[in-house]
Amino acid sequence: MDQRKITERVFWLGAVDWDRRLFDALIPLPDGTSYNAYLVRGSEKTALLDTVDPPMAPKLLAQLDGAQDLDFIVSHHAEQDHSGTIPLVLERFPKAKVVCTPKAKGMLEDLLYLPENVFVTVDDGDTLSLGDRTLKFLHTPWVHWPETMVTYLPEEGILFSCDFFGSHIASSDLFVVDQGQVREAFKRYFAEIMMPFRAVIAKNLEKVKALDLRMIAPSHGQILDDPSWIIEAYRSWISNPPRNLVVLPFVSMHDSTRRMVDHFISALALQGVAVEPFNLTVADIGKLAMALVDAATLVVATPTVLAGPHPLAAYAAFVANALRPKAKLLSVIGSYGWGGKTVEMLSSMFFNLKVEVLDPVLCKGLPTYKDFEALDRLASTIASKHRENGFS
Numbered sequence: 001m002d003q004r005k006i007t008e009r010v011f012w013l014g015a016v017d018w019d020r021r022l023f024d025a026l027i028p029l030p031d032g033t034s035y036n037a038y039l040v041r042g043s044e045k046t047a048l049l050d051t052v053d054p055p056m057a058p059k060l061l062a063q064l065d066g067a068q069d070l071d072f073i074v075s076h077h078a079e080q081d082h083s084g085t086i087p088l089v090l091e092r093f094p095k096a097k098v099v100c101t102p103k104a105k106g107m108l109e110d111l112l113y114l115p116e117n118v119f120v121t122v123d124d125g126d127t128l129s130l131g132d133r134t135l136k137f138l139h140t141p142w143v144h145w146p147e148t149m150v151t152y153l154p155e156e157g158i159l160f161s162c163d164f165f166g167s168h169i170a171s172s173d174l175f176v177v178d179q180g181q182v183r184e185a186f187k188r189y190f191a192e193i194m195m196p197f198r199a200v201i202a203k204n205l206e207k208v209k210a211l212d213l214r215m216i217a218p219s220h221g222q223i224l225d226d227p228s229w230i231i232e233a234y235r236s237w238i239s240n241p242p243r244n245l246v247v248l249p250f251v252s253m254h255d256s257t258r259r260m261v262d263h264f265i266s267a268l269a270l271q272g273v274a275v276e277p278f279n280l281t282v283a284d285i286g287k288l289a290m291a292l293v294d295a296a297t298l299v300v301a302t303p304t305v306l307a308g309p310h311p312l313a314a315y316a317a318f319v320a321n322a323l324r325p326k327a328k329l330l331s332v333i334g335s336y337g338w339g340g341k342t343v344e345m346l347s348s349m350f351f352n353l354k355v356e357v358l359d360p361v362l363c364k365g366l367p368t369y370k371d372f373e374a375l376d377r378l379a380s381t382i383a384s385k386h387r388e389n390g391f392s
């Protein structure tokens, strides 16, 4: 992809990664992704905002072929998918200065071996004149690392938001064309990357809302030329009360837990509670994260294996705890053969969540009618607690 003009003074550079299917060695990318860099050409100075993931460096460098000068490389975020090509850009433009927060400076030194003398650090609210264009830097610590910032271009009303408002989408459309189509990608990104920092994101959302905003240009996915809907979507994901929904990650080796899960899904449905089950042997962990954005209740279903939960259930519990969803209720169901500490071990893994732990339902071997009755009671308890709390 060649560089693309956004306005007379602002250009998209970067790479569309159509084939990538896994991010951070963890996150599934069903739609690929992009690494967006932006070039702002003022009447006197030129700035490149972020770079690309190192395997894509040749694409960015080719887009910079023929560029006369580059005065600044703004690094919003030290993670290598945005910063990793800074050393190569500096080789091409040795006089360029790297503009970042004081915290990012240390991190870029650590992560990229950048020497101290290439940096200009900026405080929250600082501006940098490029002549007839101005870069205003807004610190956004913990969106989603401690060193992050965003850049506002007041003359154009553009916010270069880096990972904030990002989405993993590979597309030839520079701008969002169909909000309905891309909403899930934005939600997936929020769930996987931003949800653990909800309180901080809420504050930064207020900062962004105060700007005269015509465009949000993130570092992954498409540019938003109608920023209002994504700001409202973020607000709802952060602040809306949880929904009348149970997220049910499960695993079963010999069908006993599976039979409990099937019964429990029906029992919840009969009580008017929505359920999203995730078979952990095949589940897309991004979809699980998205469901956790909304769910009022999390129930983990697992057999006992070597005295504790099945490792896949432990993995799902670890991820759910790390994402810090707004769930208010938690329980465990599953089957065992002779004994173990499955419930104790799983419950102790949710130390980040402020949840009420409901009585577990464990059965020996295959579930009997008594176990199904216990599952009915658990479903009924969940339904009434959802009703009492007004989760709809």
Ligand SMILES: Cc1cc2nc3c(=O)[nH]c(=O)nc-3n(C[C@H](O)[C@H](O)[C@H](O)COP(=O)(O)O)c2cc1C
Residues within 6 Å of the ligand: 251, 252, 253, 254, 255, 256, 257, 258, 302, 303, 304, 305, 306, 307, 308, 335, 336, 337, 338, 339, 340, 364, 365, 366
């Ligand atoms: C590798 C393995 C390890 C197991 N370890 C335990 C254990 O430590 N304690 C226990 O009570 N049952 C243990 N079991 C038995 C299972 O928990 C039991 O068969 C259960 O009913 C399986 O549920 P499932 O049909 O949903 O897979 C183990 C089973 C397997 C295959």
